[in-house]
Amino acid sequence: MISQAPADRPHLMIVDSFALLFRGLYALAANGNYMRTTYGLCTNGLYQFTRYLMDALRQFRPTHLVCAFDMGQSTFRNELYPDYKAHREAAPEELVPQFDKLKELVAAFDIPCAGREGYEADDVIGTLAARFSAQGVRVSILTGDGDTLQLIDRNTRVLLMKKGFGRYQPVDLDNLEEERGVRDPRQIIDLKALMGDPADNIPGCPGVGPKTALKLIREYGSVEGVYAHLADIKGKLRERLEAFEEQVFLSRNLATIRTDVDIALELAQCAIGWSRDKVVPVLEELEFTSLIRSLPKFDPAVS
Numbered sequence: 420m421i422s423q424a425p426a427d428r429p430h431l432m433i434v435d436s437f438a439l440l441f442r443g444l445y446a447l448a449a450n451g452n453y454m455r456t457t458y459g460l461c462t463n464g465l466y467q468f469t470r471y472l473m474d475a476l477r478q479f480r481p482t483h484l485v486c487a488f489d490m491g492q493s494t495f496r497n498e499l500y501p502d503y504k505a506h507r508e509a510a511p512e513e514l515v516p517q518f519d520k521l522k523e524l525v526a527a528f529d530i531p532c533a534g535r536e537g538y539e540a541d542d543v544i545g546t547l548a549a550r551f552s553a554q555g556v557r558v559s560i561l562t563g564d565g566d567t568l569q570l571i572d573r574n575t576r577v578l579l580m581k582k583g584f585g586r587y588q589p590v591d592l593d594n595l596e597e598e599r600g601v602r603d604p605r606q607i608i609d610l611k612a613l614m615g616d617p618a619d620n621i622p623g624c625p626g627v628g629p630k631t632a633l634k635l636i637r638e639y640g641s642v643e644g645v646y647a648h649l650a651d652i653k654g655k656l657r658e659r660l661e662a663f664e665e666q667v668f669l670s671r672n673l674a675t676i677r678t679d680v681d682i683a684l685e686l687a688q689c690a691i692g693w694s695r696d697k698v699v700p701v702l703e704e705l706e707f708t709s710l711i712r713s714l715p716k717f718d719p720a721v722s
Contacts (some may be wrong), residue, residue, distance in 0.1 A: 429549050431689060432481035432578075433544050434472065435562035436488050436532075440521055442563055442580065443467025444514050453513065456706045461513035465520055469608035469702075469710055474585050475561050476691070479578065483556075483689035486525045487543040495537055496673050503673060506620050520705070527701040528693045535680050541566060545676035548575050551686060559589075569607040569676055572597060600633045609642045612671030623670045624663045631656065642671055 444464040454462045461679070496503045510518075522532050533543050544567060548558045552574040560567050563580040571577060576591035588598070596602045601610065613632035615623020627635075635652075639645045646664060649657055660667070694708055695714065701712045 427707050428557055429483050429629060429685065429686060430477065430479075430481045430557040430559065431483040431485065431547075432479065432559045432561055433547055434475075434484070434486045434530075435540055435560070435564060436486045436521060436525070436565070437518075437540060437545060438562050438564055439462040439468045439471050439580075440517060441514070442469055443471065444511065444517075446584075449518040450621045456704075460516060460520070460705075462517065462705055462707075464514055465524060465705060466707060466710070468521065469480050469707065470584070471561075471580070473710075473713075475578065475587070478585070478587070479559055481559060483686060485531045485533050485547060485684065485689045487540040487547070488522070488532055489540045490534040490536045490538070492540050493537075496539070500621075500669060500673055502620050504619050506617070508680060512541065520559065524705070527695070530691075530693075531684060531688050533682055533684055535682060538677065538680050542677040542680050545570050546680040548680050548683065549678035550573075550682075554686070556686065565599075565609070566611070566674070566676065567601060568595065568694045569604050570678075571604040601636060606636050606641065608671055608674050609636050611674040613645070614665050615670055616674070619673070621670045621673050622663075624659055624667050626655070626659045630680075642667060707714050 427663055441464065443466065446463075446467050452463070454466055456462060494503075525532055533547065534540065535543060541564070544560055544562075548560060548570050549572075552558050556574065558575040560570065560575065560577045561580070562577065563578065567577050571591055573592065576589055579588040579590060580586070581588055590598050592604075593602060598611075599607060601607065610629070611621060611623070612634045613624050613627045613635060614629050615621045615627075623632075635645050636642075639648050645652075645660065649660060652660065698714065699711055702714070
């Protein structure tokens with residue numbers, strides 16, 4: 420267990436909200452288990468989200484907390500590349516009603532909900548992480564998305580959620596190379612620019628997979644370095660890189676998490692502290708009886 424940050428150095432946890440919600444839905448649905456209230460609302464995602472959040476608070480002991488949200492499906496990346504995330508399936512029918520309920524749940528805990536039209540939650544996370552890290556705040560990003568590893572810096576780490584409840588892989592500057600093979604967090608972007616990402620429909624360079632991309636970046640340092648040394652690259656690989664140069668740089672742009680989104684949020688607004696009088700009625704409405712019983716031991720005011 421990681422001890423709480425010293426009082427003179429705040430510790431902000433930024434939560435990738437929908438990532439936890441989706442993970443929660445599938446964690447229970449994988450076993451054919453769909454939780455429903457007596458009035459018919461499916462609550463798999465909401466229930467697991469709350470458990471994930473409470474567990475992370477207990478394990479990592481942040482002093483401040485904010486939940487980042489997507490604000491609509493279309494972003495500036497769709498303007499750059501209309502096929503961005505074009506292959507993504509629509510959200511499961513059971514999950515759709517849980518989106519708004521999630522914001523109600525988060526608000527009941529007095530946790531700020533941060534989002535911005537035209538940007539993804541990752542861009543909100545990146546902006547807040549960069550802003551508060553620059554102020555000397557210790558930042559932890561709670562997510563299952565490895566793309567956020569590009570945001571790591573001397574004050575920022577990523578808590579990657581692993582399979583199995585309560586399991587995390589903290590990644591920071593000390594173990595990034597061990598986990599991903601690169602030393603510089605920005606090289607996470609370069610890897611994706613070369614190999615693409617089918618999940619987000621980022622094209623990359625056809626024929627360049629993870630091993631080749633890693634070899635190129637380890638040898639030449641960056642995408643610019645690769646193209647500065649094309650003469651040293653032989654055969655079909657060089658031909659592909661030449662033919663798809665524009666696409667590689669587009670892919671890098673798509674893969675880059677923005678850190679300059681206009682988000683009006685101060686650290687003081689993120690200080691942890693909730694009232695049972697606000698939280699319990701929401702949990703009662705969702706019929707989360709077991710969470711209500713266990714809530715006191717998670718309450719920062721009494722833990």
